[in-house]
Amino acid sequence: MSASTTSAGPDFSRFSCPVPLRDYPEVILGHGGGGMLSRELIDHVFLPAFHNPLLDRLGDSTVLELDGLMGAAAAGCRLAFSTDSYVVRPLFFPGGSIGDLAVNGTVNDLAMSGARPLVLSAGFIIEEGFPIAQLAAVAERMAAAARRAGVSIVTGDTKVVERGHGDGCYINTSGLGVVPAHVAIGREPMRDGDVVLVSGTIGEHGMAIMSVRDGLEFESRIESDTAPLHGLVAAMLAACSEIRVLRDPTRGGVATSLNEMVAHSACGIEIEEAAVPVSLQVASACEILGLDPLHVANEGRLLAVVPAEAAVAVLDAMRRHEHGTGATQIGRVVADHPGMVAGRTALGGRRVLPMPLGEQLPRIC
């Protein structure tokens, strides 16, 4: 894919244009799956309308330089800002609830910018007929998750829609966090030889939801991994402030996040598939359902790319943190297939791990 740099004329090696919008005149469930279809909707509908330098970065959260916005009084202050809507079904599932996700999911989007989360907003869209006792239970779970994460819910809104135009309760949370001055996530791009880390076993959240989803139920003791990750990130940053990139592999799983990492990079990523930690229960459930754990959603795990020389220190810091005890290296950054993620299989072969079209199961978060 690399072009000669000695020839005259345009250099097409870094040329890219959005994948064409597939021939769907209507939104389909896959457009909400976080994969290729979501990306197409963003590239063809939202970015052309809203484009600005902050949005165009498409991180899990946006970092605002306050001195640019508020003047010299705020010099050096950086705020992370993020939003997510939660439409998970069912509302309560093994290991968590929509309330836990609504807090931890937005906290984690902020944490991926290295931010210390401060405050959340909460917007409820409730379907007429939803039991008030259940709404109170959801709110109580949100409140408990907020206490655990050390954030306050400081502003909110409630809308009610007619029966048949919602599904019990949808929640949007937006969050604000402060990015400490020393944090330099993304200051340097990924480089050949950097290592790829994961904070623990993958696939628990997605399989926990599937185990209780109508029509799919199966016996299992798999619980969602939902957890706030900013403490883990702070510990990692104390070991290495120059983390190249952080992502929490939610919708679309690890394969989607890895593809997002390399999408505009001059490098590729190679994963040792046998090194990816998957619990026996998740592996068995995936086997039965014909799923690849690399495509299954997580809500309490993160992926990090760090310089090779910092890998030991960062892994050590992760393993000492309650949400990183299972941290391990799963791959490395390579120069030879820029923009692409490859998996080295247990048998020694290599396969491309493409961005999935969408999520296998709608409404996973």
Next chain:
Amino acid sequence: MSASTTSAGPDFSRFSCPVPLRDYPEVILGHGGGGMLSRELIDHVFLPAFHNPLLDRLGDSTVLELDGLMGAAAAGCRLAFSTDSYVVRPLFFPGGSIGDLAVNGTVNDLAMSGARPLVLSAGFIIEEGFPIAQLAAVAERMAAAARRAGVSIVTGDTKVVERGHGDGCYINTSGLGVVPAHVAIGREPMRDGDVVLVSGTIGEHGMAIMSVRDGLEFESRIESDTAPLHGLVAAMLAACSEIRVLRDPTRGGVATSLNEMVAHSACGIEIEEAAVPVSLQVASACEILGLDPLHVANEGRLLAVVPAEAAVAVLDAMRRHEHGTGATQIGRVVADHPGMVAGRTALGGRRVLPMPLGEQLPRIC
């Protein structure tokens, strides 16, 4: 309602407790109407779960003192933070669209704190089957409204739900704005003799929606008043930085906002009903439908309470601004019925203007 202050024992004159939760085991449409039922849900479900000093103030937006959150580097910086979900039906209506409301509504919530809006988030919950062309049209209207308001949409999220679990497109926006150092809205409470101002004719938004709502359609040229109000607020603050309170009378209309203003006040408000500006078209439509314009939603109007000595200067500043040309005084703050709003009718009588139970029409915004 006032108790003797000479007697021993507890003083019950300022005693209050939440209105009891009405005997609804399920959420009904009125719980989303912004009136008494919404208030009950907040008092009995959300505040007990989430309570904290910032949320408990229940303003249109929450003002965060950054030095408390970020340390001395941010001393004196105040940010306003707000969230709203938009479920208006139909998505396009005379004078506006869900995209205009999603920008202007949140911009106005920030403006009511005296903030200069900076950035918005946008979270879409889309129903499977929604035409992509229509989504693009909504996004384009949002983008145009954002340009007019001078804000950027810097972070977003898209979820898709199955057919029959949404209604085309719901949008949540959250916003951040900076509150200039000189702004002192609410520093002093309302006082006997303060005056109540409105920025223009009321009821346009609600009647524009009703004129195109299934089953209610009527011939009319009423257009929604949706507009960003932060420029008007800045002009008002330049004339008087010590505005007592600002509210934009959206769901539940002027009567609801006035009741919110006096809810925890030692004063009451008296409105001269004949002084409230209502266009002939809105008045006629309300007459036909049996509605009180004081209960109809607005999306580009504000109510302000200002010290009597500043009234002329503030009104003058308002009338010179494009969104305040119809500004006028509609009433005053009184000492004799604390916590209550009264209307002096054209015939000289007085009536209580209570907080409505809900909005007459669901999904007005």
